[in-house]
Amino acid sequence: xxxxxxxxxxxxxxxxxxxxxxxxxxxxxxxxxxxxxxxxxxxxxxxxxxxxxxxxxxxxxxxxxxxxxxxxxxxxxxxxxxxxxxxxxxxxxxxxxxxxxxxxxxxxxxxxxxxxxxxxxxxxxxxxxxxxxxxxxxxxxxxxxxxxxxxxxxxxxxxxxxxxxxxxxxxxxxxxxxxxxxxxxxxxxxxxxxxxxxxxxxxxxxxxxxxxxxxxxxxxxxxxxxxxxxxxxxxxxxxxxxxxxxxxxxxxxxxxxxxxxxxxxxxxxxxxxxxxxxxxxxxxxxxxxxxxxxxxxxxxxxxxxxxxxxxxxx
Ligand code: NDP
Ligand code: OXD
Numbered sequence: 001x002x003x004x005x006x007x008x009x010x011x012x013x014x015x016x017x018x019x020x021x022x023x024x025x026x027x028x029x030x031x032x033x034x035x036x037x038x039x040x041x042x043x044x045x046x047x048x049x050x051x052x053x054x055x056x057x058x059x060x061x062x063x064x065x066x067x068x069x070x071x072x073x074x075x076x077x078x079x080x081x082x083x084x085x086x087x088x089x090x091x092x093x094x095x096x097x098x099x100x101x102x103x104x105x106x107x108x109x110x111x112x113x114x115x116x117x118x119x120x121x122x123x124x125x126x127x128x129x130x131x132x133x134x135x136x137x138x139x140x141x142x143x144x145x146x147x148x149x150x151x152x153x154x155x156x157x158x159x160x161x162x163x164x165x166x167x168x169x170x171x172x173x174x175x176x177x178x179x180x181x182x183x184x185x186x187x188x189x190x191x192x193x194x195x196x197x198x199x200x201x202x203x204x205x206x207x208x209x210x211x212x213x214x215x216x217x218x219x220x221x222x223x224x225x226x227x228x229x230x231x232x233x234x235x236x237x238x239x240x241x242x243x244x245x246x247x248x249x250x251x252x253x254x255x256x257x258x259x260x261x262x263x264x265x266x267x268x269x270x271x272x273x274x275x276x277x278x279x280x281x282x283x284x285x286x287x288x289x290x291x292x293x294x295x296x297x298x299x300x301x302x303x304x305x306x307x308x309x310x311x312x313x314x
Contacts, residue, residue, distance in 0.1 A: 064084075160173045196313070198314055
């Protein structure tokens with residue numbers, strides 16, 4: 001008997017449980033906190049587990065993050081010393097790139113202005129810029145950053161990326177490391193953040209960074225698009241930058257506190273578009289197959305895929 005524990009306090013576990021059992025009727029699927037004898041649990045499938053919840057699973061073999069990010073596991077306390085496998089799946093990747101490309105196009109085509117003109121019943125047009133004139137900088141050259149960058153380039157944007165280490169993304173220039181950050185920002189009109197939250201990336205989106213973005217672009221000022229994590233952003237600095245015009249606008253899917261509290265200024269700021277951390281949802285219809293495949297591999301003695309480097313934190 002293989003015992004699975006679903007730890008997803010914010011999500012409905014029912015579709016995950018049903019799909020797991022359909023794929024592997026031999027699984028016993030328990031739902032936290034009704035987990036029975038914790039020593040019997042082999043695999044934990046988690047999204048934002050409660051603090052300390054993983055620590056008691058003494059015979060755990062693998063932790064599966066039900067998202068691409070794993071910061072939610074580390075911030076819930078020291079997890080047991082077992083492999084952590086994260087989601088890398090075309091369904092999730094495609095969703096994120098759709099969201100990034102959609103918002104880059106909405107910025108390019110100034111949909112905010114045309115919505116206002118429609119409300120005012122004004123028939124008026126400007127000389128809107130072409131995608132090739134807009135420099136998009138993607139922070140993160142991993143699974144999501146690379147895919148979004150390639151799809152932005154297909155739309156005609158002038159794309160570059162920035163990551164921790166050197167990478168080859170074909171015709172897309174890749175900057176890396178702290179030394180590469182300033183020149184990368186200096187050629188960026190739309191900054192897309194697809195970084196993980198680690199000790200190194202905490203608050204990376206701060207006043208200093210906003211001040212280094214290009215000011216000579218065709219959009220009238222630089223934009224920030226963040227779908228990485230809220231902890232990447234210094235939110236007071238971001239609001240100051242929006243108020244002062246250092247940032248022309250921001251599109252935010254993630255926040256330091258989620259759900260975003262009703263009193264947050266982001267809800268009503270005229271330069272902010274926000275979405276409720278749904279740029280790339282984890283859909284059990286796609287992702288259960290991935291997890292089951294990894295468990296099958298583990299049981300057959302094959303290496304797990306997409307194992308997180310716990311030292312690096314992603
Ligand atoms: P990957 O691990 O594939 O990529 C992470 C990228 O970040 C790599 O290019 C890595 O560089 C870079 N990176 C990490 N640390 C640093 C640093 N200190 N300086 C510069 N670059 C750094 O992750 P994914 O692309 O799959 O996912 C990225 C993140 O997106 C997730 O961790 C999660 O936080 C977020 N996400 C958000 C979702 C949402 O709905 N809003 C949905 C899914 C993911 P290198 O390769 O050189 O090490
Ligand atoms: C993820 C997320 O990390 O949805 O996959 O945030």
